Amino acid sequence: MTFAIELAYWQQTIVKSIAVLICVLLPAGAFVNLFLFKMSSFMQSRLGPMEAGPHGQLQLLAEVGKSFQKEDLVPTKADEKLFKLAPYLIVASVLLVYVVVPFGPDAYFTNIDVGIFYALAVSSISVIGVLIAGWASANKYSLLGGLRAAGQLIAYELPMVLAVVGVVIQAGTMNLQGIVGAQANGEIFGFGALGNPYILTQFFGFLIFLVAAQAELTQTPFDMPVAESEIVAGYMTEYSGLRFLLFFIAEFASVGAFGALAATMFLGGWYLPGLDLDANYMNVLGPLILFTKIIVIAGIIFFVRFTYPRFREDQLQKVAWTVLIPLSLVNIFATATLKVVF
Amino acid sequence: MTAVSERQQLQYIAGQAADARVNVELETEGMTLNLGPQHPATHGTLRIIVRLDGEQVVSADPVMGYMHRGYEKLVEVRTYPQVTTLINRIDWLSSFCNEVPFILAAEKLMDVEAPPRAQWIRTILFELGRVSNIGLFLGEMGLQLGAMTAAFYAFRDREFVLNQIEAVTGGRFHPNFDRIGGLKDDLPKGWIDETKRVMKRMREFCVEMEDLLVGNEIFQARMRGIGVIPAEVGLSYGLSGANIRASGVDWDIRRDSKLSPLPYDQLDWHVWTHPDGDSFARYWVRLQETVEATKIVDQLLDGLPSGPIMAKVPRIIKVPEGEAYVETENPLGAMGYYIVSKGDLGPFRVKIRSASFNNVSITPWVLRGVYVPDVITILASLYFILGDIDR
Amino acid sequence: MSSADTETTETAPEPTDDLRAGVLAAFESELGDAVVASHLKPNDDLWIRVSAVAWHTTAELAKHKFGFSWFDYLSAIDWMPSPFGRYEDAEVDTPLAEKLNQPYDLETGVAGGDTRFQLLARVVDVRNRHVGVHLKSDVPDDTMTMPTWTKVYAGADWHERETWEMYGITFEGHPELRHLYLPTEFEGFPLRKDYPLLPRVVKPWPGIVDVEPMPGEEPGEDEETEAEGEA
DSSP states (O other): OOOSSOOOHHHHHHHHHHHHHHHHHHHHHHHIIIIIIIIHHHHTTSOOOOSSSGGGTTHHHHHHHHHHTSOOOOOTTSOHHHHHHHHHHHHHHHHHHHTTOOOSSSOOSOOOTTHHHHHHHHHTHHHHHHHHHHHHTTOHHHHHHHHHHHHHHHHHHHHHHHHHHHHHHHHSOOOHHHHHHHHHHOOBTTBOTTOOOHHHHTHHHHHHHHHHHHHHTTOTTSOGGGOHHHHTTGGGTTOOTHHHHHHHHHHHHHHHHHHHHHIIIIIOTTOOTTSOSSOSTHHHHHHHHHHHHHHHHHHHHHHHHTTSOOOOHHHHHHIIIIIIHHHHHHHHHHHHHHHHHO | OHHHHHHHHHHHHHHHHHHHHHHHHHTOOOEEEEEOSSOSSSSSSOEEEEEEETTEEEEEEEEOOTTOOOHHHHGGGSOHHHHHHHHTTSSTTSHHHHHHHHHHHHHHHHTOOOOHHHHHHHHHHHHHHHHHHHHHHHHHHHHHHTOHHHHHHHHHHHHHHHHHHHHHHSOSSOOOOEETTEESSOOOTTHHHHHHHHHHHHHHHHHHHIIIIITOHHHHHHHTTSSOOOHHHHHHHTOOTHHHHTTTOOOOHHHHOTTOOSGGGGSOOOOOOOSSOSHHHHHHHHHHHHHHHHHHHHHHHHTOOOSOSBOOOOSSOOOOSEEEEEEEEETTEEEEEEEEEOSSSSOSEEEEEOHHHHHHHTHHHHTTTOBHHHHHHHHHHHOOOHHHHHO | OOOSOSSOOOOOOOOOOHHHHHHHHHHHHHHGGGEEEEEEETTTEEEEEEOGGGHHHHHHIIIIISOOOEEEEEEEEEOSOOTTTTSOOTTTOOOOHHHHTOOOOOOOOTTOOSSSEEEEEEEEETTTTOEEEEEEEEOOTTTOEEEOOTTTOTTHHHHHHHHHHHHOOEEETOSOOOOSSSOTTOOSOTTSTTSOOHHHHHSOOTTTSOSSOOTTOOTTOHHHHHHHTTO
């Protein structure tokens, strides 16, 4: 990593650690505030929080403060160690996804050659966390939620991976920085001014990825694990205070993580056409551009969340196995053919 | 047309049977899940003890009485006007509708007829109660399925109807407005035009619900073929209202009972039925009924006769000896009061026939073999109010 | 009914109700002696009182033969006048044990009755004729048992449970007669007239009598205020 100032390795590590925490908390906070509090409220013809701060902007602070001062409850019959471990597992998996996302030409945590492969693999760790939470809570509702989640998350891994394969074929590399570069430098039928954002050529892949991401994030219409009107809060029922806050942050941060992956793979990442690919100022501008694109994708995800009713578990699995996977296989086939032909 | 429901029903049952065979081989032990009494899905304190095999229900047993207030005992010590305050609180979403059958039965025993203007205004308030009650159901069904936005729209648009009821009776929720012999007060000035505007708005709301929910593929997938109740089973359990009309039985007390002094026979309206008998049918029938109710209110407002609002009744009301039963088509179903009078200031015995009691009694039958999410869907589509079950 | 006019000899005819008269005739022809009494209010309602042993047969006939497919409700009436009155005079209406076993005049209602408890049920023909019939039956005082309707009308299940827990009438053949509203350990049968309304016993209801006169009034004007009612 090149800086304008020289930092020792341990100082770089500290900066990176703080940066990844900001990376996780900033989108989580932004999404909660913008989408959960305000956008959903306006969609439901109400105002949302208005008291804390001007127009309720400090509500987030109030929520965090409230969660911190709550009593530390562990149910008597719960498996204490596992019960306490589960939220940290889920947050850890989200943190690990952000590690490979490039924010600028030199602004990244690490540049792995199998970046997207790693990101998808590591995002599956959250399944273990959910299962542990469901089982260790010693609550039948949580168990139901945890089992539903396990089935759903595993089922929707496949369409997501297959949708990404199309992008990888087109870009020729799994390295996320390379994918951004391929979109920046690519041409559509010879027209190179706009680059080649893969949303245009991989449109179906994009749609499949969005649907699979909605399911991976357990957002409605795929929120069976947390079906509020049936099993109260699913695997999160017994958690309160700081642990619940961790689940919450993990949920919204993972929306940001998947949004970042989608923005990088389909929307062009930190690059906007017309800007210099290698300049140093892009290290400052890139994160802002990427953040804007993340907000757009998260907006779509939350808009769908507040509109649709939820699928039943078996219908959910049917959609994954009989609709999404065949479609994504067709997508790969078509991409590969067209790549060879053109 | 019933062939559609039969085929779906057979497919559904065959599907459940196939799954049940697999589960038996795996020898999983049943899990007992307690839905309620505090639960977001049950509207109020209903408790259902569900024995599960995986995610399938083996048996369901509703336990109620958490809200039992003992109305049938309480009315024995009250005078007739005092009883009206009590029975407002049976079905609290459309309170005025609870008073009407009781007052009509008492009037029948006293041989008193309320003047036409009072009867027409009674019907208007009755239908307004129906619009507000079923309007909430339309939105709240989406909430049970996960589309929470619809419920907010229902609450928002229902406020307008409640404002109208409040303008006349002084109470949004418990008007206590009906009196033996007529009504307490007349309509305020400007109420008729405002109500017509509100009815137009409710029709737009129903169109909005249709756009948001009915056409949605997920909604259809969750509701079609779920909880099919054949007409004969429904009739023998005593289902009423939209529940039985959704199973194909063309019966509406407003049209078919020739005893009612309410002016439904002078209006032009339609009874909606649906042949399928599943949850979607129940939703669809209620949607059409709400629109129909708004049109009925419009016709009533147009043809409202003038005249006195209260007949000549003595100050102290003593109902002569006898027994009478009046049943009306309340929003939740058929509600009736059987009054036994011995010439006193108050009734000797009142049997309150509430619609939700029979509607919920079918749950052990209809919930066998369904999935846990479907339990919620079926309960929501049967649409009960706890005060109506528990009285 | 008849006008004071002496020239016409016609009286206003009793309105005929062929529909209900036909229903009554059908029941009478099938059940014969089991129909103990009946009451027909023209264009209004029909009550038929059957004997206890024929209670199940009546249901079968009604559903399968006469087409009364819709089950409305099933409940009971306790005809004993309440020994506590209306709990209005606290001195007189206390639930003393002596009051409970006093003899009383059994005055039953429409279609008569011979016992203290009567079952009351209603079924309606909703498909064809749109007519309902009230069925009554005397519950034998010694056994307090009646046959069940659940084999004919499935909805009677809950109604019979409620009648059992509120009145103490056992239904023979009912699959599981247990409490519906009341907690499992509850003792007593609340809707019986000799079961006191405990809140009124514990504390006199302030809505009956003004314990304190309104300012400017003298005591003794209670009658007026009571008659005003709560309207």
